[in-house]
Amino acid sequence: MKKNAALAIALTLLVGSASAAEMTEHQKVMYAIGQVLADQVGVFALTPEELKSVQQGLHDGVTGAKSAVEMTVYGPKIKPLAAERAVAAAKKSEAQGEALLARAAAEKGATKGTGGIIFRSLREGSGASPKAEDTVTVNYRGTLPDGREFDSSYKRGKPADLPLHGVIKCWSSGLQMMKVGGKAKLTCPAQTAYGEHGAGGVIPPDATLTFEIELLGIKPE
Numbered sequence: 331m332k333k334n335a336a337l338a339i340a341l342t343l344l345v346g347s348a349s350a351a352e353m354t355e356h357q358k359v360m361y362a363i364g365q366v367l368a369d370q371v372g373v374f375a376l377t378p379e380e381l382k383s384v385q386q387g388l389h390d391g392v393t394g395a396k397s398a399v400e401m402t403v404y405g406p407k408i409k410p411l412a413a414e415r416a417v418a419a420a421k422k423s424e425a426q427g428e429a430l431l432a433r434a435a436a437e438k439g440a441t442k443g444t445g446g447i448i449f450r451s452l453r454e455g456s457g458a459s460p461k462a463e464d465t466v467t468v469n470y471r472g473t474l475p476d477g478r479e480f481d482s483s484y485k486r487g488k489p490a491d492l493p494l495h496g497v498i499k500c501w502s503s504g505l506q507m508m509k510v511g512g513k514a515k516l517t518c519p520a521q522t523a524y525g526e527h528g529a530g531g532v533i534p535p536d537a538t539l540t541f542e543i544e545l546l547g548i549k550p551e
Contacts, residue, residue: 369531420536426475427538434517444503448517457510460548465493467547473540480532513544
């Protein structure tokens with residue numbers, strides 16, 4: 331059973347991309363397993379050529395083929411490589427973050443808030459401003475330094491109710507600078523967002539994040 335499941339994973343990695351509409355339910359589960367494995371090796375930031383070698387190693391391992399390398403020699407090299415790639419990724423993320431913060435700070439109307447966040451009003455509100463203990467109703471979208479969207483209440487088609495004491499520091503500070511009915515752009519240094527650990531396999535470590543937030547209301551206690 332274990333080898334059959336692993337073989338299916340290997341085949342999923344090797345056959346190339348397919349749309350969800352072309353997959354059976356079982357294939358979708360196998361694809362999901364592949365996504366989980368991708369998260370686990372994400373720290374290596376594999377190049378296309380490196381990915382081919384990883385796929386071959388996975389294929390040989392699950393089919394029982396003779397290993398092309400001596401694992402007692404090369405197995406112990408994995409952890410140091412992971413550490414090396416993690417350091418390189420952190421440096422790259424830090425540089426991207428600094429550039430993003432500089433661009434955001436240079437935008438007309440931008441101001442610097444607590445923790446180095448950059449706040450820019452996109453639409454002034456006319457209602458009350460929330461306090462740190464309040465729960466707010468918001469619409470928002472979040473993007474990574476490269477512009478990729480990682481979360482959006484707009485796509486879900488439903489605003490979110492969030493307690494300010496339970497959100498990242500950037501949100502807690504930034505939303506208190508807004509008034510109901512307003513819309514703002516928040517550029518969040520990593521230390522005010524998800525820090526050195528990232529979040530959920532979606533947000534990488536040390537990532538500076540950008541949010542556009544509409545403050546729709548403040549929920550009564």
